[in-house]
Amino acid sequence: MKPAVDPLAQLAEIRTIMERSSRFISLSGLSGVGAGVVALAGAAFGHWYLHTQFRSDDVAANPYAATPYGSTFGDSSGFVRLMEGSAEARMATLPFLLGLALGIIVLAGLVAVYFTRRRSRSAGRSLWDPVVRRLFWSMAVPLVAGGLFCLRLYVHGAAGLVVPAMLIFYGLALLNASKYTLDEIKLLGITEIGVGLVAMLFPDWAFAFFAVGFGLCHIGYGLLMYNRYERQRRADPVA
Template identity: 65%
Template structure:
């Protein structure tokens, strides 16, 4: 006689298959750690540049300064942002590609494409909006805007990947709202959200899903 099939086990297997076909589950926690390290390094470089050109209160002086000051700093700040985004994407691609290969999954499948698109639309819109804020003299709202739009992008993308992304998105939005009230602390909130937030999220995800279990004695 064939052994009886466990209905609960069947339902669990069906649910796992449906999740794999509709959600990108190979996102690596190490990619979050790497992106966080890149963000902290970028914040340090930005702080050095602003102190060098605008004095010890460089960030605050840039926000309160003239349009000529903002225009002069814009090429460096945009270049720094491009380098940071490129490095973060390279780190995320490498670690996520490695995890997908270990799991025998395709990196650029349908769920991955949906995830990328759902992230890209709010991020591009938010980036352009924040550049507009900067050029219009509202530089104090740039970092809060970046955090808010990034949080919205993560919330929008969370339905296509791991559920923990939603918590990271809410955290970024919360930091963005607080940063509105403390405009002189923009670089600190940038480092907290994009730096330490990513590192903490990445470590949690790595320990939860990727770290090999310790052998029991």
């Protein structure tokens, strides 16, 4: 006699095959942690650079000034006043900010690719299959549009809205891409949008909200994903 076929097992196998063909489920939680650490380091470096640069400018203009620019990490009111008060100063600072943003994106992307590629290999899946290409483009369009929008805000003096807009557009990109990957990406996208909306109310705390949205939220998401999908598998390779 033929062994009995378990219908539930067959359905589970069919569901797994469908998910593999329509969704990229090999995202690594460690990639989120790494990207968050890069974002935190970038925010700290940017704050330190602007603090040093504009404090020296303030001292040169007024050696007897009692309050230097940016006394704390979160307090970036001097940065916002500078960006919104002088077009020349904004344009002089633009190359540094663009270079910092590009550096964060490149480093975070390299970290994410490294860990995700490692997990994809262990799962026997390509890192650049049709599903991944759809995932990439679904994120790229909102991110490029958001980047151009933020640049326009910056050039025209609305620097206090740049970080909130970055967070909101990034959250929209994650929501748009969530249909091609794990459901937790949708939760991260909603969180980024929420942080961006709150950041609009406190433009003086731009660096702090940048660190929270792109740093701490990514680290929290990465740890959640790692504990949920990867820790048990790494502890028990046979499973």
